[in-house]
Amino acid sequence: MVKVESFQMDHTKVKAPFVRKCGLFLGKKGDTVSKFDLRFIQPNQGVMETSGIHTMEHLLAGYMREKLEEIIDISPMGCRTGFYMVAWGDLTEDAVTDALEYALKMVIGTEEIPAANELQCGNYRDHSLELAKVYAREVLDKGLRSGFYV
Amino acid sequence: MVKVESFQMDHTKVKAPFVRKCGLFLGKKGDTVSKFDLRFIQPNQGVMETSGIHTMEHLLAGYMREKLEEIIDISPMGCRTGFYMVAWGDLTEDAVTDALEYALKMVIGTEEIPAANELQCGNYRDHSLELAKVYAREVLDKGLRSGFYV
Ligand SMILES: [Zn+2]
Ligand SMILES: [Zn+2]
Numbered sequence: 305m306v307k308v309e310s311f312q313m314d315h316t317k318v319k320a321p322f323v324r325k326c327g328l329f330l331g332k333k334g335d336t337v338s339k340f341d342l343r344f345i346q347p348n349q350g351v352m353e354t355s356g357i358h359t360m361e362h363l364l365a366g367y368m369r370e371k372l373e374e375i376i377d378i379s380p381m382g383c384r385t386g387f388y389m390v391a392w393g394d395l396t397e398d399a400v401t402d403a404l405e406y407a408l409k410m411v412i413g414t415e416e417i418p419a420a421n422e423l424q425c426g427n428y429r430d431h432s433l434e435l436a437k438v439y440a441r442e443v444l445d446k447g448l449r450s451g452f453y454v
Numbered sequence: 455m456v457k458v459e460s461f462q463m464d465h466t467k468v469k470a471p472f473v474r475k476c477g478l479f480l481g482k483k484g485d486t487v488s489k490f491d492l493r494f495i496q497p498n499q500g501v502m503e504t505s506g507i508h509t510m511e512h513l514l515a516g517y518m519r520e521k522l523e524e525i526i527d528i529s530p531m532g533c534r535t536g537f538y539m540v541a542w543g544d545l546t547e548d549a550v551t552d553a554l555e556y557a558l559k560m561v562i563g564t565e566e567i568p569a570a571n572e573l574q575c576g577n578y579r580d581h582s583l584e585l586a587k588v589y590a591r592e593v594l595d596k597g598l599r600s601g602f603y604v
Contacts, residue, residue: 314573329526331542335481337526347576354504354534361532376479376487377540379529382511383576384504390527390540392481423464426497426533 313453315347320385321443322451323401328394336394337376342404343386343451344443351384356435358427359417361387363436366418367407372400401448408440463603465497470535471593472601473551478544486544487526492554493536493601494593501534506585508577509567511537513586516568517557522550551598558590 313326320343327339345351352360357380364378364387374392381388389400420431463476470493477489495501502510507530514528514537524542531538539550570581 312574315576316572327526329542331481331483331485331487333481333485334483335485337481337487337542339527343576345576348572348578351577351580354532358532358534376477377489377527377529377538379527379538380532381576382504382508382530383580384508385576388527388529392479392487422466422498424462426465426493426495426531426535427501428498430501430533 313341318343318347318453319451320344320346321446321448322453323397323404323448324453325395325397325400326388335392338391338393338395340389340391340395340397340400341386342378342389342400343453344439345385347383347385352380352439353432353435354384355430355432356439357384359420359431359433359436360411360439362418362420362425362431363411363414364407367410368403370410371403371406405444405448408444411440412437412444463491468493468497468603469601470494470496471596471598472603473547473554473598474603475545475547475550476538485542488541488543488545490539490541490545490547490550491536492528492539492550493603494589495535497533497535502530502589503582503585504534505580505582506589507534509570509581509583509586510561510589512568512570512575512581513561513564514557517560518553520560521553521556555594555598558594561590562587562594 322343324341326341329337369375377390472493474491476491479487527540
């Protein structure tokens, strides 16, 4: 494995929300994998509640893949201000932003949380569709294309 | 992208802690990427506190890579019962278990949380090295090789 790039970010010099390519990895046989920071909340100024970020995880898993079938994983950050996404290929921030905007609009129209049951989820009691919708609306209202990072 | 396998798991029929290969992905040029479920807590019977799982995320990022340089990402699950790990290659559960045991032993001996500051972290106030050590000890005491899943 050759790690081609991994971009460090100064968390005090960003303006959320934003979509940021944070890594590009090259496999031995020539495949690439890219990693994105999907940042919902301003670092160190807020967090998503565990119920809301958990529901958002369930929803993004499906909705993001409707637009980007190359996705390998989308998981919440430990800091609860966003998600990391890993996908095949050298994807652009524009393509990922398009997919995230689509997914967040879908979240707002969702009526049932997928896989929020004892068989398919590790903590089926800790969910909030209401909060997930609040977070989706906040990101869409602020706009993913007006955010910045250095 | 061709998704070769993605193994569904019945969360009521597992016994944590365990390391489980949950996906194997094949790139267009022949590289593979594997995905692992590093399960610390019995699903729907407990969670890691946000401070402890966040600190564990910071620590695993470094310690796991000391053994597995193929790692692309390790992120907490939204359910807070474990982590997902994504890495180059068709890694075995044994190799990942070895790396996780190493990492958890290192956690117990850690005296300072790496990157737990405003510049490098999205929520530098929400950390607990003490709790991370408790979780590491619990997993090591129960043993990763006595867990099971179907
Ligand atoms: Zn879940
Ligand atoms: Zn952090």
